[in-house]
Amino acid sequence: MSAATKTPSTVPVSVVVPVKNEGHQLARCLESVRWADEIVVVDSHSHDDTVAVAERCGARVVQFMQKGTWPKKKNWALENVPFRHDWVLLLDADEVMPPDADAEIARLVTNESSSVRGYWINRRFFFMGRWLRHSYYPNWNLRLFQHRFGRFERLTSADTESGDVEVHEHVVIDGETGRMRAELDHYAFPTITNFVEKHNRYSNWEAHVTLEAATGNGHRPQSGRARLKAWTRRLPFRPLLRFLYLYVWQRGFLDGREGYYFARLHALYEFLSVSKTFELRKRRNGQM
Numbered sequence: 001m002s003a004a005t006k007t008p009s010t011v012p013v014s015v016v017v018p019v020k021n022e023g024h025q026l027a028r029c030l031e032s033v034r035w036a037d038e039i040v041v042v043d044s045h046s047h048d049d050t051v052a053v054a055e056r057c058g059a060r061v062v063q064f065m066q067k068g069t070w071p072k073k074k075n076w077a078l079e080n081v082p083f084r085h086d087w088v089l090l091l092d093a094d095e096v097m098p099p100d101a102d103a104e105i106a107r108l109v110t111n112e113s114s115s116v117r118g119y120w121i122n123r124r125f126f127f128m129g130r131w132l133r134h135s136y137y138p139n140w141n142l143r144l145f146q147h148r149f150g151r152f153e154r155l156t157s158a159d160t161e162s163g164d165v166e167v168h169e170h171v172v173i174d175g176e177t178g179r180m181r182a183e184l185d186h187y188a189f190p191t192i193t194n195f196v197e198k199h200n201r202y203s204n205w206e207a208h209v210t211l212e213a214a215t216g217n218g219h220r221p222q223s224g225r226a227r228l229k230a231w232t233r234r235l236p237f238r239p240l241l242r243f244l245y246l247y248v249w250q251r252g253f254l255d256g257r258e259g260y261y262f263a264r265l266h267a268l269y270e271f272l273s274v275s276k277t278f279e280l281r282k283r284r285n286g287q288m
Contacts, residue, residue: 010037011106013144014083015091017059018042018073018165022093023049025187029093030057035102038084042077044164066164073165075152085109088147090171094187095123101182105144108180117175118145123184128192128258135252135262139186140179142171149174154219155209162205170223192265199269207276209233211284238274243267 015036019026020043030039030053039059043050044066054061062081064073071079074090087109091097108119120140125132142150152169160167189195210233212219235241243263246252252259282288 011035011102011109012037012085013087013089013105013109014038014040014085014147015089016040016042016074016077016081016083017054017091017093018044018064018077019046019050019054019093020044020164021046021048021050023053026050026053026093027057028096028187029091030054030059032097032099032101033089033091034058036089040077040081040083042073042081044073064164069157069159070154072152072169075154075166078147078151083147086146086148088145090143091184092186094190096185096187098182098185101180104180104182108144108178115176116178117149118142118171118173118177120177120179121182121184122180123186125189125262126185126187127189127262130255130258132252132255132259132262134250134254135246135259136250141184142173142177143184144180145171145173145177146175153223156205156212156219158208158212160205160208162201167202167205172223192261195265196268199265200272203269203272203276206233206273207280210273210277211280239267239271242270 013036015033015038017026017029017039019041023046026041030041033039034057039057041050041054041059041061042064043054043061044064051061062077064076066072078088089105108114108116119142121143122137123139123141125136125139127135150171150173152166153172155169189198213233232238232241243266246263246266247260252263255262279288
């Protein structure tokens with residue numbers, strides 16, 4: 001490799017990892033970005049060894065305390081943490097960057113002639129002991145961007161009881177975006193119990209966003225994904241449609257029994273969202 005293309009020993013990027021009680025898996029995530037010049041772990045006063053693991057991996061730990069419903073953890077970090085670099089890479093504790101990502105990211109963030117302010121990264125899901133090759137694949141997320149130009153959209157002001165980190169809000173970039181070649185490994189659901197626990201909370205958020213949009217009281221979606229999701233919330237038979245989208249349209253049946261379970265569980269999530277929206281509407285109308 002020539003001197004002109006050689007990757008520096010540290011990449012000039014600030015990695016941001018929001019956590020709470022993630023000591024059991026945080027090291028795997030942080031070790032995958034040990035090439036970053038700065039790693040910031042944004043903790044919510046964890047009760048396990050999260051802080052010790054983060055510091056052992058060379059990360060700077062910042063504590064977050066949610067005050068009300070907004071901002072949540074990621075947006076708060078973008079607004080308040082003094083980053084060492086203009087470019088940030090957002091990761092969750094259950095995500096792992098591939099071994100060769102440092103070279104690509106170094107090239108992207110040091111390219112002063114580029115007008116791109118943010119990059120989408122594709123994810124693949126590890127579920128029930130195997131990588132899914134069709135279900136939720138591809139799954140593009142905007143994770144690498146110049147933090148001055150990117151913020152998470154706000155879709156609800158309610159206390160959704162879904163946790164202090166953004167659920168399905170997306171980063172909105174003021175400027176041009178591109179796509180990375182590297183793919184992110186997502187160990188999102190180590191057990192079915194974990195899937196159900198997470199999506200029980202997420203469906204609380206979905207119910208509030210759906211009802212507020214229907215009554216005209218919600219925040220207007222900014223990202224294309226959020227606008228598409230808002231449209232799909234008006235469709236009938238949403239649980240069935242979610243199952244058919246994953247299992248038939250995305251060919252999840254080629255992922256074997258794991259693909260079937262994955263699609264059925266997401267249909268259950270959609271059913272929870274629909275039923276909680278109905279329950280929330282009845283409560284607000286004084287019918288419960």
